[in-house]
Amino acid sequence: MSDVILLxxxxxxxxxxxxxxxxxxxxxxxxxxxxxxQMAAVIVPPYWAFLDTxxxxxxxxxxxxxxxxxxxxxxxxxxxxxxxxxxxxxxxxRTKLLFVNLLLIAIIGISGISMVxxxxxxxxxxxxxxxxxVILVVLRDGELSFEGAWKYLLLSAIASVLMLASLGMFxxxxxxxxxxxxxxxxxxxxxxxxxxxxxxxxxxxxKSAMVPFxxxxxxxxxEAPPAVSxxxxxxxxxxxxxxxxxxxxxxxxxxSGPGAMILLVVGAATAVVGAFLxxxxxxxxxxxxxxxxxxxxxxxxxLGGQPALALAAxxxxxxxxxxxxxxxxxxxxxxxxxxxxxxxxxMGGIGSRMPVTAGTSxxxxxxxxxxxPLAGFWSKLLIVIALWRAGHVVxxxxxxxxxxxxxxxxxxxxxxxxxxxxxxxxSGIREAAIGYTLPALVLAAITVAVGLGFPxxxxxxxxxxx
Amino acid sequence: MIVITIVLVVMVLAALWASLTTLLLRATxxxxxxxxxxxxxxxxxxxxxxxxxxxxxxxxxxxxVFVSVISLTQRRPFKDxxxxxxxxxxxxxxxxxxxxxxxxxxxxxxxxxxxxLPLPNGDGDVRTVMWTLxxxxxxxxxxxxxxxxxxxxxxxxxxxxxxx
Numbered sequence: 001m002s003d004v005i006l007l008x009x010x011x012x013x014x015x016x017x018x019x020x021x022x023x024x025x026x027x028x029x030x031x032x033x034x035x036x037x038q039m040a041a042v043i044v045p046p047y048w049a050f051l052d053t054x055x056x057x058x059x060x061x062x063x064x065x066x067x068x069x070x071x072x073x074x075x076x077x078x079x080x081x082x083x084x085x086x087x088x089x090x091x092x093x094r095t096k097l098l099f100v101n102l103l104l105i106a107i108i109g110i111s112g113i114s115m116v117x118x119x120x121x122x123x124x125x126x127x128x129x130x131x132x133x134v135i136l137v138v139l140r141d142g143e144l145s146f147e148g149a150w151k152y153l154l155l156s157a158i159a160s161v162l163m164l165a166s167l168g169m170f171x172x173x174x175x176x177x178x179x180x181x182x183x184x185x186x187x188x189x190x191x192x193x194x195x196x197x198x199x200x201x202x203x204x205x206x207k208s209a210m211v212p213f214x215x216x217x218x219x220x221x222x223e224a225p226p227a228v229s230x231x232x233x234x235x236x237x238x239x240x241x242x243x244x245x246x247x248x249x250x251x252x253x254x255x256s257g258p259g260a261m262i263l264l265v266v267g268a269a270t271a272v273v274g275a276f277l278x279x280x281x282x283x284x285x286x287x288x289x290x291x292x293x294x295x296x297x298x299x300x301x302x303l304g305g306q307p308a309l310a311l312a313a314x315x316x317x318x319x320x321x322x323x324x325x326x327x328x329x330x331x332x333x334x335x336x337x338x339x340x341x342x343x344x345x346x347m348g349g350i351g352s353r354m355p356v357t358a359g360t361s362x363x364x365x366x367x368x369x370x371x372x373p374l375a376g377f378w379s380k381l382l383i384v385i386a387l388w389r390a391g392h393v394v395x396x397x398x399x400x401x402x403x404x405x406x407x408x409x410x411x412x413x414x415x416x417x418x419x420x421x422x423x424x425x426x427s428g429i430r431e432a433a434i435g436y437t438l439p440a441l442v443l444a445a446i447t448v449a450v451g452l453g454f455p456x457x458x459x460x461x462x463x464x465x466x
Numbered sequence: 467m468i469v470i471t472i473v474l475v476v477m478v479l480a481a482l483w484a485s486l487t488t489l490l491l492r493a494t495x496x497x498x499x500x501x502x503x504x505x506x507x508x509x510x511x512x513x514x515x516x517x518x519x520x521x522x523x524x525x526x527x528x529x530x531v532f533v534s535v536i537s538l539t540q541r542r543p544f545k546d547x548x549x550x551x552x553x554x555x556x557x558x559x560x561x562x563x564x565x566x567x568x569x570x571x572x573x574x575x576x577x578x579x580x581x582x583l584p585l586p587n588g589d590g591d592v593r594t595v596m597w598t599l600x601x602x603x604x605x606x607x608x609x610x611x612x613x614x615x616x617x618x619x620x621x622x623x624x625x626x627x628x629x630x
Binding site: 006010013060061062098101102105108109112116120121124125127128131132134135138139 | 620
């Protein structure tokens with residue numbers, strides 16, 4: 001099944017470029033169907049005979065596990081939301097086609113990251129995702145988007161150098177770059193293996209915009225086209241940085257030792273710095289970008305918690321944050337489309353003009369802030385428990401206090417944008433098109449449903465590990 | 467040993483040239499020279515296939531791709547070029563010094579390395595390695611190339627569609 005999950009979007013990529021020119025406007029629909037099929041295939045694997053034939057013919061060394069079942073559907077949700085926003089908000093057919101092509105390449109990269117079994121192939125698929133993401137940022141003309149993409153490219157290149165150096169060291173010290181070989185070299189305790197692990201971790205910290213490597217992310221997210229922001233913020237940086245950490249950290253550090261402490265310190269610093277930077281923003285997309293940095297800090301911090309809970313907590317927060325952030329960037333895209341600005345100081349009273357955008361935005365904001373009974377509450381609770389049980393009381397307190405700062409900046413966003421008196425210049429504003437409201441509604445419904453149904457989901461999560 | 471030392475020095479100088487020049491074409495030539503020197507080092511260390519790949523792909527194919535893309539760009543006015551060159555020199559003049567300092571510092575490190583190089587997987591045939599053992603990586607590289615093609619379309623082709 002794993003090969004098919006990778007080859008499905010690849011087939012779509014070829015198909016939309018070889019079909020007659022007249023059919024190209026339907027490229028988004030083909031991509032949407034493929035993403036839906038990929039999600040279904042991961043959650044409910046079909047056992048058709050011809051799929052086995054493909055597996056035997058191709059024979060990639062991939063493994064479909066519970067983390068794959070987390071990442072591929074999550075990426076699919078963010079991808080579907082981005083496709084709908086692009087359909088509603090992208091001006092030209094050519095840009096739409098380029099967007100779909102690059103999105104599919106990034107999705108293949110993300111799917112690869114979720115199933116690979118060695119560090120070098122993981123590096124290759126992280127690069128696939130990053131290269132596609134950098135080009136997606138430049139889909140919007142203008143110096144600022146070039147600047148955002150340039151910073152992204154530069155830091156990605158530095159991350160690549162660190163990871164390649166690490167791979168070289170693993171080859172020398174562990175005799176190979178498979179996860180098992182790397183883990184056994186680390187458990188043997190050789191200094192070279194730990195230097196190699198530190199280099200790989202540093203590369204992943206850069207890719208996931210951990211403090212102090214966070215500067216590029218706000219520029220890339222805020223200056224990218226709206227649909228690209230939905231996709232980037234929703235899944236791309238999480239998959240190429242944080243998810244890779246989730247895949248590697250439990251095997252490498254097992255919740256203790258200097259590795260776990262690095263995760264805790266870097267995660268806590270990122271959560272706090274991201275939250276305080278969010279407080280000071282006036283651009284709605286920049287605020288959401290810094291909020292994203294903060295929440296990724298939570299996920300990394302969770303990985304340093306009690307081993308039995310750490311991965312489940314990180315996985316649930318990964319899913320919740322992806323859904324909520326993809327939705328908040330969809331809301332931001334709707335606001336930018338209807339108002340022509342992202343400056344929150346110029347907004348006010350938009351809630352009465354755009355009720356769906358306002359309502360769904362409130363749901364996602366409160367969920368990210370960790371208010372019960374929404375999905376974000378449960379994942380933050382799990383993170384705090386995982387930290388507390390591991391004896392990291394200080395980090396558990398930091399997680400709770402940072403959540404209050406998160407609530408503060410999201411309440412500020414809601415008040416400045418949706419509440420109060422509507423300025424005269426926005427009196428004629430109406431709700432955004434269905435391309436914006438439909439994904440926002442679906443994602444908000446998922447946030448509510450996961451929140452309400454979490455007590456039933458928890459035993460499944462803990463029963464098999466995430 | 468003398469030949470390898472000369473090759474390494476040329477490689478570092480070429481890499482510096484690639485970083486400091488303000489002309490894309492010269493940077494491409496410098497990068498190709500860096501790769502060619504690296505290929506010589508690889509060959510002398512017995513990594514024949516790696517040397518061949520480095521020479522053909524990094525020094526050859528990638529240079530061709532770079533030159534093709536550069537041909538799509540517009541040349542800057544000479545005055546602009548001179549200004550940028552001076553500004554670049556001012557910004558990056560410490561780079562060679564830093565490089566020399568790192569080299570000198572490393573020469574004082576006498577840590578004995580007791581690492582035994584692992585045997586290559588499989589039968590060591592480059593075809594087995596590329597097409598059987600590392601086929602996932604090849605697939606990933608094809609995707610990066612495809613992303614690059616779309617990148618050229620995004621960066622260099624003006625949008626002439628009617629906005630529908």
